[in-house]
Amino acid sequence: MTPAPTLAFPRSQRQLLGSVIDSSTSLLAEQTHDIVRFAMGAPNEDLMPIAALDDAFASQRSGRFDYGDSAGEPRLREQILRLVGETEVATTDDRLLVTTGGMQGLDLAFKLCVDPGDLVIVEAPTYTNGNATALSYGAEVIGAPTDAHGLIVDGLPEIVARAGRTPKAIYTIPNFQNPMGVTLTRERRVRLLELAERWGAMIIEDDPYGLLRFGGEHVASFAEIAPGHPLVFQVRTFSKTIAPGLRVGWIDVDPELRQLAISAKQAMDTCTGVPAQNAVAMFLENGHLAPHIERLKPIYRERKIAMRRELERAFGDRAVATDPDGGFFLWVTFAGALESIDTEALFTDALAEGVAYIPGPAFTTDGSMRNSLRLCFATSSPERIAEGVDRLARAAALAVPGAGLPTVGGSS
Ligand SMILES: Cc1ncc(COP(=O)(O)O)c(C=O)c1O
CATH class of the missing domain: 3.90.1150.10 (Aspartate Aminotransferase, domain 1)
Structure with a gap:
């Protein structure tokens, strides 16, 4: 045998x-x-918002069970553009790609930015699944200390000097961080952008919770500080603001990178589920989110x-x-x-x-x-x-x- x-x-x-x-x-x-x-x-x-989502699913007509646009349903992208413009700073359609939750955004980020063996800096502590995604692409991950004001950015040059090489990506959750709940200050964001430029490292900005501020003052996002910065890979999701089972999120990245991301997504799941995208689009069109x-x-x-x-x-x-x-x-x-x-x-x-x-x-x-x-x-x-x-x-x-x-x- x-x-x-x-x-x-x-x-x-x-x-x-x-x-x-x-x-x-x-x-x-x-x-x-x-x-x-x-x-x-x-x-x-x-x-x-179960009732509004039920209505949004029930009222969909023809085409809802077809394959959709890999970049995301145009009506949803239109609503995301509006949402981002109202809550952050205007972005453009050629930067947006609808993803299957924030996790797919993270997967695309590490897939497109990291080769096996590359150094990736993450916050210590950080979101388990973000870290795991970096590891799945063979990154060498180093945790950098984080305090009540987020990642201690001034400590990064020393970490990099000790590692003997510069990072390919820095993974940060700047708002109400998972797991600490802390928020990166504006000064640290500015400094992080400077370091990213010096090292040619991508800032993978994972922001599922930013819209859920219930106290304190708004802190300018990377996009507000440096609109359209090519070294910022922003990952967003509706999982925490609407519902996680929808599996609808988006990335906002440099247009050239977005083209690559679209190709990569086609090889992953072709498109995010169309009924869920339509439901989120309707929820937004009807003014329910705010x-x-x-x-x-x-x-x-x-x-x-x-x-x-x-x-x-x-x-x-x-x-x-x-x-x-x-x-x-x-x-x-x-x-x-x-x-x-x-x-x-x-x-x-x-x-x-x-x-x-x-x-x-x-x-x-x-x-x-x-x-x-x-x-x-x-x-x-x-x-x-x-x-x-x-x-x-x-x-x-x-x-x-x-x-x-x-x-x-x-x-x-
Ligand atoms: C920091 C962070 N990033 C990404 C995700 C994943 O989001 P999604 O459920 O939309 O894939 C989560 C969910 O817990 C999270 O906390």
Whole structure:
């Protein structure tokens, strides 16, 4: 008998990491007890504009099940142009490509900008799937420290000097960063553009949360600072502002790069699903997006305040949380008596207590940040947030019995 042939996976894909976020989601799906869900970064269904989307899908007529334009449905591109012009700075149709969610935008960015072995700088911590995408194209990824004002841009030249070569791309989530919730200051954006020019590096700007600002002042985007800059590859999505299941996003890039991106997309999925594009276009044409976002803002603001308050109540100074002006996430780092907590190890107890989060190491390139975790405040009501934080404190008290955590309500 001839031996069964073995499949040799391509070298370029051996670094592929399963998404920790997705595996946490499937682990969650297996649980049958009540769980407060702080893990996923998605709007809850009760905050999605379901009725308007249902109407938009139902009212579509002929052509909706055909292949569409690879660049995106013209009516949607028209609406995106309007949206970007109203909220940022005018862009042009020859820069836009509709993508299948923000993830496809990131995939195109790394596919088109990075060769195997190229250096890519990412924020530390950063969005797991962004990092994984860079790795899938063979990038050598280095995490750069990030503080309450975003990526510490002034630290980059030293990192580059140590690496002994310049980066091909710098991946940043400038607004309400995933996972920290922090926003890159204008000064740092200007400086990052200067460094990108010096190094000939592409800034991959991933901005799913920018429209969800519920506090503080608007910070000028790269496009507002340097309109049409050829070294900025902007990735956007409607997943967080409308609904993630639509899988509709876009990229805004130099026209020459956009042509390449269109060819690359044709080889990936030909076009983004036409009914979903039409539904988003109609939602925008009917003027639903602005009032929908205005409705979300005070809700998310209240939830962020509630989560910070409950963390303070349950942990005191044993947990330090960021204080975002928008988006979905708090980044929590255990301190003092809880500093030794390993959030990956804690996850099992937390799940048993009935609360889910994403452990810090999932957002790093080297498995560090073990005593940090990401909490999504956007998905739960203030009451559920209080319950979830209590459950987290119970799990932490089990992990570090001598930590002297204040008594938390209820018992499991
Ligand atoms: C920073 C960041 N980039 C990209 C994405 C992916 O967006 P999409 O769901 O539209 O693919 C997400 C979703 O969580 C995200 O947080």
